Amino acid sequence: MKLYDYTHAPNPRKVRVYLAEKGIQVPLQQVDLTKGEQRSPWFLTINPVGGLPVLELDDGTIIPESLAIIEYFEELYPNPPLMGTDPVSRAKIRAYERRCEQGVLNQAATIFQHTSPFFAGRVDQTPKVAEIARNNLTARLVWLNDELKDREWVAGDSISVADVTLLIGIGWAKVAKYDLDPAWTNLARWYEKMKARPSAKA
Amino acid sequence: MKLYDYTHAPNPRKVRVYLAEKGIQVPLQQVDLTKGEQRSPWFLTINPVGGLPVLELDDGTIIPESLAIIEYFEELYPNPPLMGTDPVSRAKIRAYERRCEQGVLNQAATIFQHTSPFFAGRVDQTPKVAEIARNNLTARLVWLNDELKDREWVAGDSISVADVTLLIGIGWAKVAKYDLDPAWTNLARWYEKMKARPSAKA
Numbered sequence: 145m146k147l148y149d150y151t152h153a154p155n156p157r158k159v160r161v162y163l164a165e166k167g168i169q170v171p172l173q174q175v176d177l178t179k180g181e182q183r184s185p186w187f188l189t190i191n192p193v194g195g196l197p198v199l200e201l202d203d204g205t206i207i208p209e210s211l212a213i214i215e216y217f218e219e220l221y222p223n224p225p226l227m228g229t230d231p232v233s234r235a236k237i238r239a240y241e242r243r244c245e246q247g248v249l250n251q252a253a254t255i256f257q258h259t260s261p262f263f264a265g266r267v268d269q270t271p272k273v274a275e276i277a278r279n280n281l282t283a284r285l286v287w288l289n290d291e292l293k294d295r296e297w298v299a300g301d302s303i304s305v306a307d308v309t310l311l312i313g314i315g316w317a318k319v320a321k322y323d324l325d326p327a328w329t330n331l332a333r334w335y336e337k338m339k340a341r342p343s344a345k346a
Numbered sequence: 347m348k349l350y351d352y353t354h355a356p357n358p359r360k361v362r363v364y365l366a367e368k369g370i371q372v373p374l375q376q377v378d379l380t381k382g383e384q385r386s387p388w389f390l391t392i393n394p395v396g397g398l399p400v401l402e403l404d405d406g407t408i409i410p411e412s413l414a415i416i417e418y419f420e421e422l423y424p425n426p427p428l429m430g431t432d433p434v435s436r437a438k439i440r441a442y443e444r445r446c447e448q449g450v451l452n453q454a455a456t457i458f459q460h461t462s463p464f465f466a467g468r469v470d471q472t473p474k475v476a477e478i479a480r481n482n483l484t485a486r487l488v489w490l491n492d493e494l495k496d497r498e499w500v501a502g503d504s505i506s507v508a509d510v511t512l513l514i515g516i517g518w519a520k521v522a523k524y525d526l527d528p529a530w531t532n533l534a535r536w537y538e539k540m541k542a543r544p545s546a547k548a
Contacts, residue, residue: 219436239409239414
């Protein structure tokens with residue numbers, strides 16, 4: 145088994161942080177996005193839509209998409225649970241995870257793509273697109289700050305994949321030069337705690 | 347149990363088509379998006395981020411997000427399986443479903459939001475945003491047409507939630523006045539077959 149990875153990209157990092165929280169070790173193989181290696185012929189035979197991460201099993205089975213990989217590991221190794229312990233807690237965690245992915249990580253990725261010199265010439269960079277993503281991101285973080293008012297974790301009483309996705313999302317927003325509003329004290333408290341966990345270095 | 351629904355919106359339709367394929371009946375309560383009812387105080391107590399669909403259980407538990415709702419029903423009623431039968435088949439179906447959601451349904455939704463008179467005044471409509479989404483959508487449909495070259499269903503040997511999401515995505519692309527390329531004959535064959543299923547009327 146190995147995980148096609150790129151150290152500095154957010155979606156592979158989501159899987160790495162998840163694996164670190166679970167205590168699962170998987171060999172990593174770097175695919176250098178700065179060199180466009182995800183669009184090279186050898187990698188397109190592994191993932192024809194060109195994204196990372198991708199998990200390759202020992203029999204050659206390919207599992208792309210970060211959340212599909214996480215759900216796969218969670219089925220194989222249910223403990224410690226990061227996706228709930230029954231249908232209702234799993235449903236709630238999946239819902240919060242999506243709200244963190246779509247409302248935070250995907251918006252941060254859009255801001256980065258449309259403003260970073262790294263993507264100049266690769267993407268039709270459009271200031272309006274970045275501005276819309278910025279507004280979406282702010283609205284979602286306002287809501288999350290309120291959600292964290294009287295609880296410790298995003299989706300319930302213990303850490304879950306929703307926390308992992310939010311950690312990656314906020315980290316990527318910072319890379320995209322988006323600053324957290326100092327008024328979001330609940331979110332700041334949660335973020336400092338997440339960053340201090342050993343898994344955050346994965 | 348009831349499902350907060352709006353007949354003409356794509357994400358609630360995804361859950362309705364899924365439920366029809368499973369043979370599960372759930373009472374529906376309409377939330378009229380054309381009247382902005384999803385932003386009314388009573389609905390924001392149910393879903394503070396304002397989207398549909400939302401499932402409400404008999405004990406008052408709220409499960410938002412279409413895919414979280416689908417995974418919940420799949421755990422309770424595994425047959426007929428629409429999300430695989432083992433960790434690997436589930437992983438593949440989840441991966442294809444995401445590619446259909448992010449690459450087709452979400453792109454179609456973006457085109458609609460940025461071009462439809464319905465969203466004029468509600469969204470900062472930007473032609474460039476619609477154009478980028480159109481290009482993303484075309485690239486993903488080219489890939490899907492190729493994937494369907496020598497198999498009947500999107501994610502394997504039998505119908506799955508990936509097919510349901512693609513059906514809704516293409517249907518919504520048509521609402522957004524996006525025409526399928528007549529050269530995509532595999533996709534057209536698949537689409538006609540999906541549309542002919544009784545579930546497509548849900």
